[in-house]
Amino acid sequence: MIKIRRIKAKRPFIPTSIPGASYVINQYVGCQHACKYCYAKYMGKWYGYEKWGSWIIVKENMAEIVKGKYVEGKVYMSSASDAYQPIEKRLELTRNVLQNMDKSIRLVILTKSDLVLRDIDIFKEFKDIEVGLTINSFEGNVKRSIEPFSPSNQKRIKALMAIHQNGIKSYAFISPIIPHLTDVKKLIDETKDFTDFYWFEFLNLKASGNEFKRWLKQAYPESYEIISNKSKFERYMNEITEIIKNAKIKFRGIVTHYPKMRG
Numbered sequence: 001m002i003k004i005r006r007i008k009a010k011r012p013f014i015p016t017s018i019p020g021a022s023y024v025i026n027q028y029v030g031c032q033h034a035c036k037y038c039y040a041k042y043m044g045k046w047y048g049y050e051k052w053g054s055w056i057i058v059k060e061n062m063a064e065i066v067k068g069k070y071v072e073g074k075v076y077m078s079s080a081s082d083a084y085q086p087i088e089k090r091l092e093l094t095r096n097v098l099q100n101m102d103k104s105i106r107l108v109i110l111t112k113s114d115l116v117l118r119d120i121d122i123f124k125e126f127k128d129i130e131v132g133l134t135i136n137s138f139e140g141n142v143k144r145s146i147e148p149f150s151p152s153n154q155k156r157i158k159a160l161m162a163i164h165q166n167g168i169k170s171y172a173f174i175s176p177i178i179p180h181l182t183d184v185k186k187l188i189d190e191t192k193d194f195t196d197f198y199w200f201e202f203l204n205l206k207a208s209g210n211e212f213k214r215w216l217k218q219a220y221p222e223s224y225e226i227i228s229n230k231s232k233f234e235r236y237m238n239e240i241t242e243i244i245k246n247a248k249i250k251f252r253g254i255v256t257h258y259p260k261m262r263g
């Protein structure tokens, strides 16, 4: 049973240091997709909740306070939730926020859900919008263990294709990249015909939390060994970076967390 708390937000756009964005907008905090490695899990402590995926904060006035506001620079939706998690189907809060948002705002959306396709009509009204799907290679037991409630990768890839076919700039966020679990080359091959550009992100083991670390160590010790060993991980990152560079695709960045970016 999901706990839903309704609150009122004071301002819609919050400055951010997320690569490629100047502001974030989070009409929800908390996420029913409940990915085990999610870096936003720490938000639970701020609101007094424990288990990630068991609660959602709904900023119910967001569609009202976004009206008439404009900010320079790119706005990223969302950093503390997925704007298209299941509850959005019923509440339509994201849709209402988008409807009321100034269409000259440079908006970047990232989701793991094909529910995003519902709002293509509004995306078309924006002057500068990029809509991305997070994809990785998690299927079967791995998917059930670490991304239990998000739509399948195949659905996300189809959504990416539909976004592109509708004339909206599409991007794939290949994340998290984990040795032996994420097939970067295959994902590029499957998507490059309809993906305008890419972002890549290696797993941030520290931010993924102890529960996830324990799972990875036990279920995939070889992956854990690479990712927790600096020189092995460096070698792995270099191999993947070569694959990306040889693929002749447009990419905006490779987020490594050690240090932060490769261009």
Ligand code: SF4
Residues within 6 Å of the ligand: 031, 032, 033, 034, 035, 037, 038, 039, 040, 079, 080, 081, 082, 112, 150
């Ligand atoms: S979809 Fe994104 S925000 Fe939601 S749990 Fe997964 S990683 Fe976190």
